[in-house]
Amino acid sequence: MGDNYPLRACDRGFHESLTHRGGGLAQAADRPPGSSYFDPLLERNGRPVRARGYCSDVFTDAAIRFVRRNRNRPFFCYLAFNAPHVPLQIDEKYAAPYRAAGLDDTTARLYGMVANVDENVGRLLDTLSALGLERNTIVVFLSDNGAQHPDRYNAGLRATKGTVYEGGIRVPCLVRWPGRWEGGRQVDALAAHIDLVPTLLQVCHVRPPQGLALDGQSLAPPLDGAAAPTEDRLLFIQWHRGDAPEPFNNCAVIGQRWKLINGKELYDLQADSAESREISREHPELVRRLRGEYEKWLADVSATRGYDPPRIVVGSPHENPSLLTRQDWRGPRASWADTGLGHWELAFAMGGRYRVEALFPALKADARVSLQIGEQEHWRMARSGAGRAVFTSVSVPEGPARLEVRIHEGETSRGPHYVSVRRLSEDSLN
Template structure:
């Protein structure tokens, strides 16, 4: 007689393997947190933050200890969903109109639909807020998200005006429609994800649980903050602080709030994992956990250099945990270099799904490592960059191959000596620049950096920007928000700034409503430009809402440019609602 040991899944004891062997199509849960750095876990050496659920998970998982992502949010998510460098997908920024992924991209959700997976996203998307780039357009059956890069940000206009309560009782977007929710955002996303799991029966599911925490604004329930109110976050730096990180009083307070948000996430994951056990699907489910980049604020980051936005390892190295012992066996560490680009190819390989042949997939399958069939992958280069709007040659760029990293913070015509070169195996903190002793290796990696950079900035979806499609049956009305607006660099909540949206319109009559941050002056005029077609409407009274009715808009692809002109000012709307009327 065979006995089964029933232990709660959140403790990560294993169920006995079924006599029928590995499930052909396992459930897949991909969990990602936002701005949670490498040092924000108990299992990575932080003695102050409490992450018991994730600490238990790592004890029963395969841990990649040399795993890399992009320096900021949207690029990481684009690569995660497609297996491609973000620039190939059209993602070049976190706002300024550069966080709209081309609708032609094949996402992980779309790939899994080929195996009849039920797919759901809960939390942060950050790859476009309008058709054809929303999650529901890119393979997700169930979608509960906030807009833009974060709740409380200008692009997420349904939470922006809540100020210091933007993470509480929010209006979110459920399958493209605004809905009011009660509670704290991380709790809401986790609860809805658990309901999604509960609603699945015989159909395998793909759950993308993409927490927006601990991203700013650092709002957290008081009960969690109380756990950290009296700690000194700089204490954890005393053991390892090669770069002499100094924490201001604000940094310390930010860290307390971050740690509180992290512990809240950990508690929510405990509930989610317990649901798998309750439903009896724990050992038929693969759980993947990671974060999207380094920490935004100054705090412990495992003695690495840099943080969010930086191409040093502190900005791009994060944990990766893979829990699926039925296929991959017991816990162990893998030190081989891996990246966010590899997640889609790995899942495709596991399920024997063919990758698309009409585009370049930059990632590689990690299955040989996960199944311990191979100790190392073939040597390859990983390219990193971050700058606003478009990549700037040799500004905040890096390339990594084998044990070496070449980092660029230099002018376009830089000499080899202007680059930094590190052996990160010997110098984990990237403190010892060994360029002068290794000019031959530097020259070779620089040549690769040049080649990859040139290829990526000429990508089809960079040369031909993704548009917002207006007037279709898939989305009406369409909301044009500040996150998706191009124009001046650094466009955010400013009033007097040049902005625009790149759109494709269907020929029809439209009503347009223009929302301004505050009331615009009286006796002005609203001007709407679509290429050579220009409309003007006078405004006699001061107001923060202006409506243009029955506007005949032609079939058009290009820049939609609205502004209000009065008293010598040109004021850009905060958002625009465009509704097709016929």
């Protein structure tokens, strides 16, 4: 999924979509002039729309309308809240009870956002019940990662978001289907997000497309009450910044019992779910075996997927203009900081003339602005106080190209916050 064609939800098979850009609201991927959790600037089926209300309420309202419209036929609805998340914007009525209980303002706002999500999930479940769909609708609720700060409740698990310790990656997954699965029980089977697709395909009697290899496995047997598999299935997790993977950097090999972190730390999860006792010296052969399994996995995904970024297609009838943001920057200086610099990997759908507009915070002094597309380079002068530089008609051939804009200020350079790329019609050139 992404912010531009062909990676938007509306390009990837969803018949209807209401989305924010990037990883959340009030972030670098927002359309200018930026957004908020209240009356957010969203995209409906790929087109900008200003919503009214609080973001989680808006998304839930849209999901409820979708369910009502499709009540008489099978449907799939993916409701992904960006809350709870910084900047912790929430109506005071949700934060006030937690602040009154003695929690600091940040924690009160965080728990207020959780309470609002809980309320909205309840509204969706109530809708299913009111429509008579509760018994035969599968509902899956899960989170994406552990707490961001060590002072949050984390069930005694080690570390936080961004790490591959259990406190960063073990999350709740609640599944409800009254027509088939008995509730009120815990399924003790090693599982991951990659298991959801094969599970839903199996229980809905849908065959995957021929030749499609799925990484996950169906959880239907343990959900149906069968004993959890006894074989030591292995899951592989790796997460770090950068454009390419670094072997044994922030990675984990996870089995039903054993877990190897960064190729050297070994833990027995059955005896020590808090990962408090490192035991690699006691099991050197096991460490070597798990390291070998990791190396085979990394070689496999490297061979079958590659690490070239998916290119943003510009100048197509599906999206014109295309808004590029720092969210999709590549390169060693890529960041959301005002001093950051990066490039975009693009594919021009058609050759022709393009208008390229760079947007940035108002300059404090005169600066030169350069545009590089492939091998060609163009320059503009931007005066003090300016917040944009426009390259009105740039000839670009069809095909892949790297685009970079630099703001040159003395001996330093930085990138813009946004770049708009529009293919010009023949009429606009005459």
